[in-house]
Amino acid sequence: MTAPGEKTGGCHCGAVRFTARDVPDTASICHCKMCRRWTGSALVGVSLPEGNVTWEGEAHxxxxxxxxxxERAWCQRxxxxxxxxxxxxxxxxxxxxxxxxxxxxxxxFVVTSEIYIDKKPDAxxxxxxxxxxxxxxAECVAKFSVLGEDEAE
Structure with a gap:
């Protein structure tokens, strides 16, 4: 059983599980080329402080x-x-x-932001x-100066 504001989840095979605390009810969508290639679509995700997530099955x-x-992470199984x-x-x-x-x-969850909207496939x-x-x-590169012009197309 989870506490209020806590959510659980995991990978497809169950080798990796997580418990997240103080989970917001907001999500975001990214259409950049890296996210599209990583997910096969858009990345629809929830941002959390690293310390609010406990992982099980870290060996995987x-x-x-x-x-x-x-960086990006995945279950090796x-x-x-x-x-x-x-x-x-x-x-x-x-x-x-x-x-x-x-x-x-x-x-x-409610989607509150969508970035790289000009890179979204029309499908x-x-x-x-x-x-x-x-x-x-262009707006993302200007706002998030950590991005290089050569990255995150």
Whole structure:
């Protein structure tokens, strides 16, 4: 049983599980090329302070420094994506972005932002686009100076 504000989840095969505390009810969507290639679609995720997540099955977690400023993690048994994390010391470090589909109970979240909107393939769209913050690639690069012009297309 989980406490109020706590959610559990895990990978497809169950080798990696997590418990997250003080989980917000907000989620975000990223359409950058890296996220699209990583997920096969858009990354729909929930941001949490790293210290609010406890992982089980850590022996099955693999990470890749996917850019000079961030890493991605996955379960080495089933390949489920586990998190995206900024590793470069900046205003954006200290949090993990966990894909929404990993949560045992993925309902109750509201998407409040959608980034790299100009890179979104025209084959899909998410409801409620007019109710959330949307940013283009250029706006993201300008706001998040940790991004290089050559990264996060």
């Amino acid at each position: 977690i693999k990470t890749l420094q996917s850019t000079r400023w961030a 089933c390949g489920s994506h586990l998190w995206f994390r900024v590793t470069l010391a900046s205003a954006f470090s200290g949090e993990v972005e966990i894909p929404l589909g990993l949560f045992d109970e993925p309902d109750g 899909y769209a998410f409801d409620g686009a007019d109710t959330r913050t949307q940013m283009t690639r």
